[in-house]
Amino acid sequence: MIVEILGWVGLAILVAAWIPQTWETIKAGDTPVNIAFIIMYFASSFTLAVYSVMIGDTVFTVLNVLLSIGSGINMYYKLYPRETSL
Secondary structure, eight states: OHHHHHHHHHHHHHHHHHHHHHHHHHHHTSOOSOHHHHHHHHHHHHHHHHHHHHHTOHHHHHHHHHHHHHHHHHHHHHHSOOOOOO
16 A cells, blocks of 8 residues: 555656646747657657556556656647747
8 A cells, every 4th residue: 555655656756847847848839848848758658648548557557657648738838838928
């Protein structure tokens, strides 16, 4: 039980670390984060989410799904930045 709580705490901290960057990306409509990093992070999180489902690990499934969503948002705005009006 303690080990699972530790996993959920780690999940919360890691996801919380992504929230400010993702929020700034949404507000700005663009991101300064390197596209190669975003693509690799998204691919790895998505792959690890699938793996976690296959082995039945709830903590890592939730973590990697949430990180895939966060990095997916950043990737979207990197590939399709919002047009700024002058």
